Amino acid sequence: MSTQKEVAEKAGVSFITVSRVINGLDNVKASTRERVEAAIKELNYHPNRQAQALNNGLTRTIAFVTPRMYDLPLFNNFFVMSLLSGVEMKGRETGWDLLVTTDFDLAGQFDFLRVWHQRKVDGLLFVGFQRFPEEQKRIIEERGIPCVSISDRVESPAISWVDTDNRSAAREAVERLLERGHRRFAFIGTDPERDYNPNFISRERAVTEALAERGLSRRLLISESSTPTTGVPMAQAFLAMEDRPTAVISGNDSIAFHFIAESARRGIICPRDYSIVGFDAEPAGRISVPTLATFEQPLLEMGQVAASILVEQITGTGQGKRTVEYPLRFVDGASLGQAPDR
């Protein structure tokens, strides 16, 4: 692990000249620069980021705060990992490294600001599957901690967000189901008290609203025990319903897959007996039986844009708080069919 000093000795200059070379300052003679660069290459020298950060206050690292659900960090979640991919791409492109952390500590307390306090990162990307904690919000505002929220429209003058237009998409789902003759609806999702998910909440709200405008209503299926296979108990509750709905809108694809499988196991087949529409456009929906009607979000782009906004905020090149909303795109699938006539 060579240092500036060693490079300087090898090149026969003072270490400050080395600093100038690696920072691309122009007040260095070409021949000197070449000697220094040769020495750098020879010693495989890399500037110590810690030391640099101590001076200029920039670690050039951002944190991606992964939400938890079912008390586990969501590393196997399509939605979260797609966002992470986008963030990583933008980071690699612009020279920012990525620290992945969770929104809670060993004791289950929120402590995602720790990495900023310790100066391990310059800013935070927060994926909002937890209600944004008030105390942390206050600290962020007070200290001006650069922070961007994805999918939760945090109410704060300091916190930018990137989100999708769930409302329009959910209304479109209702529309398409109505067109096919469906009149009895259900929405399936997680318990907002236990597993807050702003996407589920806004989707459910829009569904309810759109139906109400037509004098219709929806049944609500919320799993009591939240597990990765949440769709299973929901299907059981669904099958037990009197006057069972024929149209199901699912908070996301993942739940829908389990729902469909469990229903099928018990003889209730999609789309023969009911139709279902999901959200996320997981690739699995293209090969599932039936293929899944769903809505696609530009997750990669959302991750990239969130990272850009965050970096702008860190470097002070941004124009304060920004909010970005993306439209969703309907993806058709065999799971959306005519209402069974009975």
Place this chain on the structure above:
Amino acid sequence: MSTQKEVAEKAGVSFITVSRVINGLDNVKASTRERVEAAIKELNYHPNRQAQALNNGLTRTIAFVTPRMYDLPLFNNFFVMSLLSGVEMKGRETGWDLLVTTDFDLAGQFDFLRVWHQRKVDGLLFVGFQRFPEEQKRIIEERGIPCVSISDRVESPAISWVDTDNRSAAREAVERLLERGHRRFAFIGTDPERDYNPNFISRERAVTEALAERGLSRRLLISESSTPTTGVPMAQAFLAMEDRPTAVISGNDSIAFHFIAESARRGIICPRDYSIVGFDAEPAGRISVPTLATFEQPLLEMGQVAASILVEQITGTGQGKRTVEYPLRFVDGASLGQAPDR
């Protein structure tokens, strides 16, 4: 962002005493300690890790080097993300942060050692879906960079590895298929030249070996164009085969899912027309139609153990290179059936 100095002023001591308190040294009077601790709490002081690292040389951060496949980092890959979960758990438990990086830079060059050279991390966790590059291996050995490889048994006196016993599992797969009357086999995977995957390679080898011992052989299906839905073109090739195999062993579950779906679309149904066994035990295999026979690996534990070994190596509490091999556990599924009699 308060500093030691500010805490010291507030507590009416010198900053060195603050340092002692936060490092838990015992040569501080109890009453002084209390005053300092009160000041720390009041100012919400967190030690600057950069500055600490500059002194003791420890960032308390490790890197998780995500492999790429199909030229994308594998953030949506069940195998890799399960390992990451394990690593994160162990890290959170022991106070190490996690930097997630990829094994290649913008130009497609290997540069995963950069984060170590820049002193952003103290060690590296490498998931071996690339042939471990010789130059990097040399540098790791020369400089004593702490490094643990997962799933690739890197040949180096310096690099510990954690892997599974793919050989036994692959032999078991053959065994189970033979028991059910299958005699014509195929192995499906990616092109090792293009998308090196040590798991696929060892599984394929063991299958070939086990069959050879019985005077049988296997057809090999390698997709030309590697995409996330690699199983699709493979199914097409499979269907076009003369004297089509009835037993398929897939490099992993993900490929198997696409394979099954594409075959079904063209009228060749599993398990009626052929049986298939995968690897990884992805949750999707429990709800797919048919459910997938596969092998389960203790991925979470593997991630945890790899992290432990790495941290031991960094802190010098380990005993040099270590190698750990885990057994795989067979998970039955409807995709494994009797050979069709014809």
Place this chain on the structure above:
DNA sequence: CTGAAAGCGCTAACAC
């Protein structure tokens, strides 16, 4: 028990 001085690797401000 507590403090003063030196230094980790680097950069910014000011000489020469």
Place this chain on the structure above:
DNA sequence: GTGTTAGCGCTTTCAG
């Protein structure tokens, strides 16, 4: 163009 000095926030001697 190039070097010197000071200092980022902290820890590690060594004194008192």
